[in-house]
Amino acid sequence: MAAQAAAALERLRQAAPLVHNITNVVVANVTANALLAAGASPAMVQAAEEVADFAPRAAALVVNIGTLSVPQLRAMRLAVPAARAAGRPWVLDPVAAGATPFRLAAAREMAALRPDVLRGNASEILALAGEDGAASRGVDSAHPTAAAHAAAARLARSTGATVAVTGAVDHVTNGERAVAVANGHPLLTRVTGMGCTATALIGAFLGAGLPPMEAATAGLALLGVAAERAAAEARGPGSFQVALLDALHGLRAADLAGAARLAPVPAGG
Amino acid sequence: MAAQAAAALERLRQAAPLVHNITNVVVANVTANALLAAGASPAMVQAAEEVADFAPRAAALVVNIGTLSVPQLRAMRLAVPAARAAGRPWVLDPVAAGATPFRLAAAREMAALRPDVLRGNASEILALAGEDGAASRGVDSAHPTAAAHAAAARLARSTGATVAVTGAVDHVTNGERAVAVANGHPLLTRVTGMGCTATALIGAFLGAGLPPMEAATAGLALLGVAAERAAAEARGPGSFQVALLDALHGLRAADLAGAARLAPVPAGG
Amino acid sequence: MAAQAAAALERLRQAAPLVHNITNVVVANVTANALLAAGASPAMVQAAEEVADFAPRAAALVVNIGTLSVPQLRAMRLAVPAARAAGRPWVLDPVAAGATPFRLAAAREMAALRPDVLRGNASEILALAGEDGAASRGVDSAHPTAAAHAAAARLARSTGATVAVTGAVDHVTNGERAVAVANGHPLLTRVTGMGCTATALIGAFLGAGLPPMEAATAGLALLGVAAERAAAEARGPGSFQVALLDALHGLRAADLAGAARLAPVPAGG
Numbered sequence: 001m002a003a004q005a006a007a008a009l010e011r012l013r014q015a016a017p018l019v020h021n022i023t024n025v026v027v028a029n030v031t032a033n034a035l036l037a038a039g040a041s042p043a044m045v046q047a048a049e050e051v052a053d054f055a056p057r058a059a060a061l062v063v064n065i066g067t068l069s070v071p072q073l074r075a076m077r078l079a080v081p082a083a084r085a086a087g088r089p090w091v092l093d094p095v096a097a098g099a100t101p102f103r104l105a106a107a108r109e110m111a112a113l114r115p116d117v118l119r120g121n122a123s124e125i126l127a128l129a130g131e132d133g134a135a136s137r138g139v140d141s142a143h144p145t146a147a148a149h150a151a152a153a154r155l156a157r158s159t160g161a162t163v164a165v166t167g168a169v170d171h172v173t174n175g176e177r178a179v180a181v182a183n184g185h186p187l188l189t190r191v192t193g194m195g196c197t198a199t200a201l202i203g204a205f206l207g208a209g210l211p212p213m214e215a216a217t218a219g220l221a222l223l224g225v226a227a228e229r230a231a232a233e234a235r236g237p238g239s240f241q242v243a244l245l246d247a248l249h250g251l252r253a254a255d256l257a258g259a260a261r262l263a264p265v266p267a268g269g
Numbered sequence: 270m271a272a273q274a275a276a277a278l279e280r281l282r283q284a285a286p287l288v289h290n291i292t293n294v295v296v297a298n299v300t301a302n303a304l305l306a307a308g309a310s311p312a313m314v315q316a317a318e319e320v321a322d323f324a325p326r327a328a329a330l331v332v333n334i335g336t337l338s339v340p341q342l343r344a345m346r347l348a349v350p351a352a353r354a355a356g357r358p359w360v361l362d363p364v365a366a367g368a369t370p371f372r373l374a375a376a377r378e379m380a381a382l383r384p385d386v387l388r389g390n391a392s393e394i395l396a397l398a399g400e401d402g403a404a405s406r407g408v409d410s411a412h413p414t415a416a417a418h419a420a421a422a423r424l425a426r427s428t429g430a431t432v433a434v435t436g437a438v439d440h441v442t443n444g445e446r447a448v449a450v451a452n453g454h455p456l457l458t459r460v461t462g463m464g465c466t467a468t469a470l471i472g473a474f475l476g477a478g479l480p481p482m483e484a485a486t487a488g489l490a491l492l493g494v495a496a497e498r499a500a501a502e503a504r505g506p507g508s509f510q511v512a513l514l515d516a517l518h519g520l521r522a523a524d525l526a527g528a529a530r531l532a533p534v535p536a537g538g
Numbered sequence: 539m540a541a542q543a544a545a546a547l548e549r550l551r552q553a554a555p556l557v558h559n560i561t562n563v564v565v566a567n568v569t570a571n572a573l574l575a576a577g578a579s580p581a582m583v584q585a586a587e588e589v590a591d592f593a594p595r596a597a598a599l600v601v602n603i604g605t606l607s608v609p610q611l612r613a614m615r616l617a618v619p620a621a622r623a624a625g626r627p628w629v630l631d632p633v634a635a636g637a638t639p640f641r642l643a644a645a646r647e648m649a650a651l652r653p654d655v656l657r658g659n660a661s662e663i664l665a666l667a668g669e670d671g672a673a674s675r676g677v678d679s680a681h682p683t684a685a686a687h688a689a690a691a692r693l694a695r696s697t698g699a700t701v702a703v704t705g706a707v708d709h710v711t712n713g714e715r716a717v718a719v720a721n722g723h724p725l726l727t728r729v730t731g732m733g734c735t736a737t738a739l740i741g742a743f744l745g746a747g748l749p750p751m752e753a754a755t756a757g758l759a760l761l762g763v764a765a766e767r768a769a770a771e772a773r774g775p776g777s778f779q780v781a782l783l784d785a786l787h788g789l790r791a792a793d794l795a796g797a798a799r800l801a802p803v804p805a806g807g
Contacts, residue, residue: 024313025294025297025313025563026297026298026301026313027298028563028564028605029298029564029565029567029568029730029731030298032564032730032731033729033730033775033776033779036727036728036729036730036775037728037774037775037776042730043634043637044562044563044564044604044605045605045634045637045638045641046605046607047605047606047607047608047640049608049638049640050606050637050638050639050640050641053637053638053639053640054637054638057637066313067297067313067314067315067316068316068319069315069316069340070316070318071607096312096314099312099314099319099322099323099326100314100318100319100322100323101319101322102316102318102319102322103314103319189305190305190306190518191302191305192298192301192302192305192311193298193301234515235515235519236306236514236515236516236517236518236519237302237305237306237514237515237518238302238306238510238511238512238513238514238515238518239511239512239514239515241302241511241514241776242511242776242777242779242780243776243777244776245774245775245776245779246772246773246774246775246776246777247774248774249728249774249775249776250773250774293582294563294566294582295566295567295570295582296567298567299567335582336566336582336583336584336585337585337588338584338585338609339585339587365581365583368581368583368588368591368592368595369583369587369588369591369592370588370591371585371587371588371591372583372588458574459574459575459787460571460574461567461570461571461574461580462567462570503784504784504788505575505783505784505785505786505787505788506571506574506575506783506784506787507571507575507779507780507781507782507783507784507787508780508781508784510571510780510783511780
């Protein structure tokens with residue numbers, strides 16, 4: 001499977017896909033730079049007046065609700081159907097989906113628009129699947145990771161999306177099969193926007209023509225391996241961020257083939 | 270007093286408080302990363318539709334008017350009462366308060382909502398206190414720093430906030446007593462968002478349960494000491510920013526106890 | 539001409555001009571830091587309620603449509619006349635002008651408001667000049683750079699602006715004469731916001747009192763020489779960004795005099 005991720009990286013660099021991002025103000029710069037470093041071409045077009053014109057010009061769309069506003073939600077409602085009508089894949093990042101009713105409603109509305117990939121952390125996936133409450137107090141509650149993986153499988157089946165749950169070990173599932181990505185580093189949790197960066201990289205692989213499972217797996221493996229390299233020379237979260245962009249840029253397909261730790265796991269749910 | 274700041278840092282790291290920021294687009298990424306590096310957990314939720322739901326979930330609220338808009342002001346008007354009703358402390362950063370009537374009116378409206386801490390530079394504090402005009406042309410005008418410290422004391426008494434005036438030496442006062450923080454480095458003035466970062470760190474200490482004077486003093490000491498460490502290895506403002514995040518992350522309570530230069534000073538005013 | 543750019547840098551550092559930016563959320567932080575590093579003072583004031591009050595207080599205005607919205611466009615429509623009425627120079631960055639009808643209309647509306655300088659890449663300049671379609675399929679189409687330079691000369695004559703076309707070699711023209719700036723590095727294309735940074739630096743030179751041709755030339759030479767220095771020690775786009783801010787800060791006028799590669803070229807068109 002690592003060889004497959006390496007081939008995907010070669011394909012990304014040859015395609016240099018234009019990735020349309022409707023994202024939050026905290027990470028806009030970070031994700032644009034990560035896309036550029038990895039070999040894609042980012043565009044951050046988000047006005048309702050133009051997103052439907054622009055989405056078909058890009059190879060993929062990334063929708064991120066991190067600093068959602070009503071005008072931005074209106075733009076998302078126009079961009080997604082325009083991308084889909086043009087045959088463009090898209091990926092959803094339901095940032096902090098469970099934090100407020102406004103955010104949960106928006107995340108669910110977007111999830112119902114059939115994203116190709118949906119990426120979140122365990123609590124976001126549980127919230128989207130409606131399981132931050134009663135269900136998660138059941139058997140799974142002593143095993144929050146297992147609960148999130150099971151919720152991901154159910155969410156994948158109900159939405160048609162490939163669902164990626166990121167954490168110490170990432171879990172990617174389409175509801176039938178699942179892959180674990182065991183790369184990464186704890187410093188990823190001390191820098192803002194690293195989950196959003198994972199989502200954007202998945203968008204780049206989708207834009208390069210990879211199918212959802214392969215795109216999600218390759219995106220997470222690329223970020224995880226780059227993070228491992230960056231952490232090896234970082235002295236804290238500041239130098240880690242810098243080294244991460246250098247690593248995303250410098251990593252060769254062969255490096256990814258050698259370092260990606262991917263394995264099939266039960267789909268759960 | 271340095272020992273008190275060190276104890277505050279230990280408390281911050283144990284509490285890892287969730288800090289709700291309604292802030293400007295220039296510094297959103299920088300302040301989120303500074304909060305993460307220091308040991309807090311940032312959230313940048315700013316839609317009017319959700320801030321009142323979210324504010325009580327966080328341990329403290331940071332309000333910053335750096336790129337104020339009417340929709341953002343509407344969100345601030347909802348977030349602050351919601352935070353206060355839930356017993357959450359909050360800190361106000363009246364960025365460039367004197368630059369335009371729109372901004373001054375908003376800063377004064379927010380200051381009247383009883384922030385626990387209010388942090389600005391000398392000209393912002395003078396503007397808020399109504400002393401950028403006639404009053405500051407009086408005796409104090411040859412001593413702009415003294416004028417700002419006097420204005421801070423009066424502002425503290427009229428608003429109930431602890432007021433921090435940052436500059437070459439920072440000054441923190443509750444109107445009755447005052448503390449000078451003599452840490453920092455000139456490179457802090459060559460990087461955008463360092464004042465906003467000071468405010469956000471004060472928010473983190475408030476969120477960890479420190480009283481306003483202690484939170485403000487610890488926040489400014491932490492940033493100042495980290496800046497000194499960063500400057501020692503920086504070659505300019507780019508490498509300084511990187512080293513600053515590393516220092517905020519790596520600094521131990523004992524380091525802060527040894528390096529913080531805090532002293533009681535007359536409250537003025 | 540390199541001596542002229544060096545003199546301009548000295549003037550910028552003495553003047554430390556306040557530069558008012560109405561810009562996009564992706565690069566707001568980056569351009570503020572570049573302005574600070576170079577010796578200017580940035581302000582990012584963008585609410586329609588205050589831009590007309592603020593613009594006359596600044597030494598120059600930068601208008602950038604990178605993440606244009608209707609509220610931001612409204613602010614631009616107020617800020618530009620206010621700056622002009624106060625005799626302040628301004629520079630326009632028509633980011634991705636040809637990407638959507640909304641963006642092209644806004645870029646053209648702004649270009650008609652007589653910017654002192656207009657900076658874009660070849661495709662943006664061609665789009666603004668109405669030549670991404672039929673005209674560029676003519677003789678020039680095998681020579682896209684030559685086509686863009688010719689379009690720049692015509693745009694300069696129709697708008698009254700000095701037009702800068704940035705690329706491997708930058709081209710600055712007022713429609714009568716032209717200057718080539720042959721500094722820079724390919725890593726500039728792997729970091730987001732570098733074109734916007736060029737525009738902001740041009741704004742700083744305008745704010746320091748330089749005439750448009752000199753301001754545009756000095757701004758591009760400064761960024762190009764700083765990029766060469768940064769690339770010499772960078773290991774990728776992450777460390778390049780850091781070193782670029784250090785270089786913008788550390789570069790002396792004499793360094794610029796020695797390294798700027800400026801030459802008069804035919805104006806074209």
